[in-house]
Amino acid sequence: MSKSTIQVDDDYEAWFRRKVEAGRTALRDGRVSSNEEIEARFAAKREELLRRLDESSA
Template sequence: MSKAVFTMKLEAELRHEFMTEAANEDRPASQVMRELMRDYIAQRRQAREYDAYLLRKVEAARISMRAGRGRSDDEVEAEFAAKRDQVAAD
């Protein structure tokens, strides 16, 4: 794997605190930054995948509603009220 140099501007206090914390763990700052970057990339990918999942679910619900398979809020509430009553009775 080839490596590249990454330069960034930081506030002096932030840099000092970061370098101190990395040194306290006996870890190079570059290693910590790579881990932070990998974690950030993983978080963003997961967020995009979840957003795509939600969009698919919403679109499926819209298709269902347009096809007349939807139920009103009152119908859903009545169904689950009956289920709650049944659980309470058991």
């Protein structure tokens, strides 16, 4: 394996560990949403976007 490949692997590993730790911290702090909450939030965004598109084409 080349040095640049090893560096990329090390960089990715460090990035991945930071992301996992950030997720664990968010979970401990209660900064999480259920799948149902996310689905509802994006359904509302889709409806709003479709409404605005409909209004702009009228």
